[in-house]
Amino acid sequence: MIEVAKRLQEVEEYYFSKKLREVALLKAQGKPIINLGIGSPDLEPPIKASMKLQDCLLDEKAHQYQSYQGLPEFREEISNFYKRHYNVDLSSQTEVLPLMGSKEGIMHISMAFLNKGDKVLVPNPGYPTYASVAKLLEAKPLYYDLKESRNWLPDFRALERMNLERVKIMWINYPHMPTGRNADNKFYDKVIAFGKRHDILIVNDNPYSFVLNKKPISILRYKNAKEVCLELNSLSKTFNMAGWRVGTLVGNYDFVSAVLRVKSNMDSGMFYGIQKGAIEALKCSDIWFQSLNSVYQKRQKLIWELAKKLKCTYYRNATGLFVWAKLPTQYKSEEFTDMVLKEYSIFITPGTVFGSNGEGYVRFSLCADVEVIKEAIARI
Incomplete structure (x- = not known):
């Protein structure tokens, strides 16, 4: 029997590699999944x-x-x-x-x-x-x-x-x-x-x-x-x-x-x-960054609204491609994200993916069109 290297016993398959297979299976079963979990930019390059x-x-x-x-x-x-x-x-x-x-x-x-x-x-x-x-x-x-x-x-x-x-x-x-x-x-x-x-x-x-x-x-x-x-x-x-x-x-x-x-x-x-x-x-000028961020600002405000609907709190001055939100105290991160996926067909990321100090938090991606985020809000 050919065995894999012992070093692989120390690491698991990357979370998103596993979870996106599960999401793809749900889609194949006809579930209208909205993916707000991964930070893959959906806008066009220059x-x-x-x-x-x-x-x-x-x-x-x-x-x-x-x-x-x-x-x-x-x-x-x-x-x-x-x-x-x-x-x-x-x-x-x-x-x-x-x-x-x-x-x-x-x-x-x-x-x-x-x-x-x-x-x-x-x-x-x-x-x-x-x-x-x-x-x-x-x-x-x-x-x-x-x-x-x-x-x-x-x-x-x-x-x-x-x-x-x-x-x-x-x-x-x-x-x-x-x-x-x-x-x-x-x-x-x-x-x-x-x-x-x-x-x-x-x-x-x-x-x-x-x-x-x-x-x-x-x-x-x-x-x-x-x-x-x-x-x-x-x-x-x-x-x-x-x-x-x-x-x-x-x-x-x-x-x-x-x-x-x-x-x-x-x-x-x-x-x-x-x-x-x-x-x-x-070589892009500052106009590129202004245009990019105007899109993300609109999406960010809608994600804040979505977080509120889910009874989460968040920090308004955060930067980057995500909204990091604190859960209501009765929930664990993975329990919460599994519930949101099951009940609303919305995929968000549990904070525990990023370490034990992520327990009690979830992460929303801004890499989704405004209409898609509005649809997520409507589902809640």
């Missing part, structure tokens, strides 16, 4: 990006292997984007690495810096992939609490009391998914100092900084950040290009080059046309 992609299909360079580091002009445009929107100076030659989606960056960074038995600081609640990747590499997730009473920010005194021996990486993610909370200047200064004090690589996962957020921030704008920090970013949410799989890793040369040593052994470069289209997206 038209110039799509047109450039199509044009490149006829380019003689398009179907060849591409550079592991991406096109020089793509890296240059990422650098320009960071300067224009975050006021961060990056060398396009040494401090920028395009990725096939930032999710692969989580694996590549982990492979570059973690040995068996090392530890990783993971936010609770937070993106489940941080912990899953650590387990796959036989490292140990060490969860740190984020709670509503602290505005979903870490307690650094509690962090200092933890056993930080063999901790190599700390994952942070602001604007935070799933809660939508932002971090202030004081937080970034503290987390950089924490990383320097304990020789911990701080990785900021930053895909939501332009969604319903007036002041996009990169951790790399802060003093000493490049000494201990990397940042992941993505075109998925900012430019409605989730299916294109385009992200980037930015930071100092030593860290980025270590990740490139992993990445260059894992793929053979990003498709030429996708890189060219991504360049056009990155």
Whole structure:
């Protein structure tokens, strides 16, 4: 009998992979399912990006292997984007690495810096992939609490009391998914100092900084950040290009080059046309972001109305692609979401998907048309 690797005993299939099969089965049975669970942008990418992609299909360079580091002009445009929107100076030659989606960056960074038995600081609640990747590499997730009473920010005194021996990486993610909370200047200064004090690589996962957020921030704008920090970013949410799989890793040369040593052994470069289209997206003016957010503002207000109908409370100043809502006290998260799916054929995400501190909360996605959200409200 051929057995799978022992590392698979430590991880389960991704929640949405399993749950969407269940949702698809319900649809096949004729249930009129409304999906407000997953953050897959339903709006169109910038038209110039799509047109450039199509044009490149006829380019003689398009179907060849591409550079592991991406096109020089793509890296240059990422650098320009960071300067224009975050006021961060990056060398396009040494401090920028395009990725096939930032999710692969989580694996590549982990492979570059973690040995068996090392530890990783993971936010609770937070993106489940941080912990899953650590387990796959036989490292140990060490969860740190984020709670509503602290505005979903870490307690650094509690962090200092933890056993930080063999901790190599700390994952942070602001604007935070799933809660939508932002971090202030004081937080970034503290987390950089924490990383320097304990020789911990701080990785900021930053895909939501332009969604319903007036002041996009990169951790790399802060003093000493490049000494201990990397940042992941993505075109998925900012430019409605989730299916294109385009992200980037930015930071100092030593860290980025270590990740490139992993990445260059894992793929053979990003498709030429996708890189060219991504360049056009990155050139979008502020009008693009204003237009995008005007759509999400309308949807957000309707999701608030839906949350009220379900007797949930929420924070009105949250950013990002979701509404994080607190349940009535008598409900558990999964019990509540299963009830909503069964009674109203509406799929929303239980907060426990993101960690134990998500118990008592649910997450609504803004990736649905206004008429679809109105239909969900009508059902309640």
